[in-house]
Amino acid sequence: MTLGTSIENRDVQNYIGGSWNSPSGSDGQEIVNPATGDAISHVTFSSQSDIDDAVQQGQQAFEEWRETPVEERIQPLFRLKQLLDEHQDEMARLLVKEHGKTFKEAKGELRRGIENVEVACGIPSMMQAGHLPNAAPDIDETAVRKPLGVFTAITPFNFPGMIPLWFLPYAVATGNAFILKPSERDPLTAQYLFDLVEEAGFPDGILQLVNGGPDTVNTLLEHEGIAGVSFVGSTPVAKHVYETAAANGKRVQAQGGAKNHIVVAESADLDFAAEQTVSSAFANSGQRCLANPVAVVVDEIYDKFADRVTDIASDLTVTNGLDDDAEMGPLITSEHQSRVEQYIQEGIDDGATLLVDGRTLETPEAGNFLRPTIFGDVDPSMSIAQEEIFGPVLALVRAEDFADALSIVNGSRFGNAASLFTDRGSDARQFRHTVEAGNLGVNTGTAAPMAFFHFGGWKDSFFGDLHAQGEDMIHFYTDKAVYIERWPDA
Structure with a gap:
């Protein structure tokens, strides 16, 4: 052959x-x-x-x-x-x-x-x-x-x-x-x-x-x-x-499966955290078990962070993956695209704020393309925050404080990965010792272990x-x- x-x-x-x-x-x-x-x-x-x-x-x-x-x-x-x-x-x-x-x-x-x-x-x-x-x-x-x-x-x-x-x-x-x-x-x-x-x-x-x-x-x-x-x-x-x-x-x-979270503390570098969040949530069109499709943001910086994330995601070039300027490609099948769009509708029906609607933005005529979609003010109990969508959908959750953010992360039945953005060692230590997930990252959007470390995963x-x-x-x-x-x- x-x-x-x-x-x-x-x-x-x-x-x-x-x-x-x-x-x-x-x-x-x-x-x-x-x-x-x-x-x-x-x-x-x-x-x-x-x-x-x-x-x-x-x-x-x-x-x-x-x-x-x-x-x-x-x-x-x-x-x-x-x-x-x-x-x-x-x-x-x-x-x-x-x-x-x-x-x-x-x-x-x-x-x-x-x-x-x-x-x-x-x-x-x-x-x-x-x-x-x-x-x-x-x-x-x-x-x-x-x-x-x-x-x-x-x-x-x-x-x-x-x-x-x-x-x-x-x-x-x-x-x-x-x-x-x-x-x-x-x-x-x-x-x-x-x-x-x-x-x-x-x-x-x-x-x-x-x-x-x-x-x-x-x-x-x-x-x-x-x-x-x-x-x-x-x-x-x-x-x-x-x-x-x-x-x-x-x-x-x-x-x-997975439903990974990013936690953004008030001390985080917001520009860096937003770039890394978009990269994590929308790389591979969200079709990966290490994607972080939920960002839990401490209340005092939530609005600024939401603005940065929506601006970056809206500018991504979505096209055939072989195009030189491609930043995001299509979903694997038309059936999977329809499934992801059903979750988007569920988020709307449940009362989340649709900040960016990837269904209505311009995409190539052929293929299973769906642009990045972002929800704001998502309740942690909503399906878009709990279920593995496996597509380009990001949910922003507002937390009262850092302790509340960690509690929200641990409320998931999944425990594959989580990431934290902070400038404080005390936050990082608390995150490391508290969060119930097998792959943890601090100031990194995707907690992907090198080949000489095991690939973790807890809970479901x-x-x-x-x-x-x-x-x-x-x-x-x-x-x-x-x-x-x-x-x-x-």
């Missing part, structure tokens, strides 16, 4: 046992460019036999791969990292065409994914588990980590290049086989990724790609040959994945024990054994 634009205008394929082949299921759907409405490919969903074949191939490959010296296991990852660097621009352009985000956002996403490949290349050090001589009289004890088998990851549409790389490199570096099931909405980026995987030289069956919809997901969750499941998506589906996979005896990490934003990225992945993809040794004649 060749790289690049040849991926467009051809049917999506599976990559099983080192070979490309067409899924054999009966269902499927068109892949549509959200900026133009044009169909650019078609994906057929995998059948039960496709999944069985992938799992069997993975199990067979795992038996030899687990015994491969760790230094040899990371060599294909070094090559994959180099290939991703070399093809980043071309891959980003394809990502824009099937997803809609801007080219700059696509390149940033891929850079974040590549960071995980870089970290996974350090597995020889990260996988070490500890040794204690003379743990007991004449006895030495050693803890060792061992791979478990075939793992799978079910990844979402919003970051089709980055999120698969939260899991893939760690799974294979620790000695496991891995099956990726990307979103059926934008699977072409995964096709490109596996073109690079093939060129990097991984053994057949160690890294595999299967395409499909909900039935494919359930088959993976219930398959007896799968050792563990990683998932990123909405909270209802995350709960289903967590419960189903766990009931079938699997390890599982399920990242759910995460189901499981071990998170994506960082050291948590080593624990997730291995189990510990203790080796106890005594030589009486030593």
